Amino acid sequence: MKITKIITLFLLTTFSVVAQQKISVEEIYTGAFRAKGMDALQSMKNTNQYTVLNTDRATKSQQIDLYDFATLKKVSTLIDTKNFKELSDDGIDSYVFSNDEKQILIANNSNQIFRHSFTADYFLYDTKSQKISGFLGQVQEPTFSPDGTKIAYAKANDLYVYDIASRNTTRVTNDGAKNAIINGITDWVYEEEFAFVRAFDWSTDSKKLAYIRFDESEVPQFSMDMYKKDLYPTSETFKYPKAGEKNALVSLHIYNLSGNISQPINLGNYSDFYIARMKWTNDANLVSVQVLNRHQDNLDLIFVDATTASPKVVLNEKDKAYVDVTDNLTFLKDNSFIWTSEKDGYNHIYLYDKNGKLKNQVTKGNWEVTSYYGFDEKTKTVFYQSVEKGSILRDVYKISLDGKKKVKLSSQVGTNAATFSPDFTYFINTYSSVTTPPTYTLNSSKDGKQAQEIVNNTALVDKLKRYDLPTKEFFELTTEKGHQLNAWMIKPKDFDATKKYPVFMFQYSGPGSQEVANNWLDTNDMWFMMLSQQGYIIACVDGRGTGYKGAAFKKCTQNELGKFEVEDQIDAAKVIGNYAYVDKSRIGIFGWSYGGFMSSNCLFKGADVFKMAIAVAPVTNWRFYDSIYTERYMTTPQENASGYDDNSPINHVSKLKGSFLLIHGTADDNVHVQNSMQMIEALVQANKQFDWAIYPDKNHGIYGGKTRIQLFNKMTNYIKEKL
Secondary structure, rough: EEEEEHHHHHHHHHHHHHHHHOOOOOHOOOOOOOOOOOOEEOOOOOOOEEEEEEEHHHHOEEEEEEEEEEOEEEEEEEEEHHOOOHOOOOOOOOEEEOOOOEEEEEEEEEEOOOOOEEEEEEEEEOOOOOOOEEEEEEEEEEEOOOOOOOOEEEEOOEEEEEEEOOOOOOEEEOOOOOOOOEOOOOHHHHHHOOOOEEEEEOOOOOOOOEEEEOOOOOOOOEEEEEEEOOOOOOEEEEEEEEEOOOOOOEEEEEEEEOEEEEEOOOOOOOOOOOEEEEEEEEOOOEEEEEEEEEEOOOEEEEEOOOOEEEEEEEEEEEEEOOOOOOOOOOOOOOEHHHHEEEOOOOOOEEEOOOOOOEEEOOOOOOOOOEEEEEEEEEEEEEEEEOOOOOOOOOEEEEEOOOOOOEEOOOOOOOOEEEEEEEOOOEEEEEEOOOOOOOOEEEEOOOOOEEEEEEOHHHHHHEEEEEEEEEEEEEEEEEEOOOOOOEEEOOOOOOOOOOOOEEEEEOOOOOOOOOOOOOOOHHHHEEEEEEHHHHOOOEEEOOOOOOOOOOOOHHHOOOOOOOOOHHHHHHHHHHHHHHOEEEEEEEEEEEEEEEHHHHHHHHHHHHHOEEEEOEEEOOOHHHHHOEEEHHHHHOOOOOOOHHHHOOHHHHHHHHHHEEEEEEEEEEOOOOOHHHHHHHHHHHHHOOOOOOEEEEEEEOOOOOOOOOOHHHHHHHHHHHHHHHH
């Protein structure tokens, strides 16, 4: 009798676990649901091979391993950190090859500066001799010359050139100074909003170096207190141009190694402009720069002749809203070039001759090219990714340079991305969907057929079975005003259509962004799944202003950030609130950064729709945010005061009715804690009750140690209490 009871209890317990094991915040933010991938995957240039950075946890070592594209078999280990005491402690943070791929620069002991920038100890490794040498300590962006004989790098705001054979260093600039002059490295606002750090480039003959100089002497300075565990806080100061304030003065310079002479270039009759990109052409005497006016509605592609220092505008783009800078500028052998633009209303690929005359629009249609992968000179074929099959999907294609012979190379519905072999014979396809974690396969570039699987996540799939997760359902939501918006919804696994459920909405909503996409679950998704296990419906809607549905949809928010986006979230909440299974009196909203700006505005302006909101690291006043981002969409506050003020949540605190949780990190160099501090004061003076949490010394990501676990437990408890 006792044995029977034990067996019955065991069966019931087992069934309960299989039915649905509960997700915890601790599991999510300690990596329990992390998918396997191919770390630091790089396609080689000279051989049909690729490298991956592998980790051997048993020996606590890392290896840069070389693989063959055709067979996927490992050819060799180029370097193993266990053989080099210089790398044994900190390992390999990143690595880059010389053009002949016989030398590797290895970053070690990296120290973050801002979002993309860092200094590191760099080591030079010779793959033939298998010898390693230290390289000048903590420096930035070391870059091989095309002939592999020299390395240019930045240190303390100046540029240097290191000769590998002689080990001699030549100083290119001498005027670098913190918070004043930067040579060859971008300032804070360029790094954040134009998303590049290295502002220098080698000529193809390795004889010249073009670089951008930033004079930020007159840019207003921002300071942040760093508390740490010291008796007295320290203060971090850096130049941060807010909307309408002075930007750094930028200038282009060309340094000639033979004479150790640096020459400034007069780009033309510009004032208050940006050099948003710089790249040497295949002509060793011709460097290209993309120059934007401050409003960012006019872009000139300029070719500068290094011998005469004369500039020539070869291409001009204008837009009523703004022109997006492109990273896809590709020079062909004859110096004709491939360019991407949304000038016809959608982002597409174009071919121009070396003088900037349009030869052909390569791709066409009411859909967007989302990634440009490269051009095969041999077959005159362009490879790219697009949303041709739907704005929430990604597929890989190839097309002839004349715009004919288009072939869809991916076959599975979801998100496909490609890494091509050097000769474009093969590509590694990374595929995922909302129900399938990432898989990596080797595919033929001829027809897309899969040759072999490389990495799968079946172990993760098996692990997740015991959590019995609900499905993220995609649909198109139509508001009362007739706007058709992409959306997804997660319902509890035991969903009962006769019941009424509270709804927790998530969004980001920033210009050109996307949260509704058919790809694998991220950490936010796992948190949403956890909330669904506790009886909440989670919903997400991409409103007007978001991306991948054409320029008109994306740019309709121009000069009024937060107007139509907030209107769409409120209208979407009203639609969802009318579903028979939704309790319309219990709808909440959450967002981070731009999403925090949105969730604040939604709670204030939609006080009768939303019961609660959580805003993490929000912009509360567009006057506090940086020049490049804000002015791209709003022009300056001097020109558009109402656009700034009418849509900033700090000016609508008196409308607060529901529960509001405001969260910020004090060391946020991006959206300054000033935003939340002034919002707090505005709420206090409006005599509004609210909740807030400040995270000392945490940046815009608010992470480190147990921070994310504490933060998401706090937000979980707040939702359970207030919604």
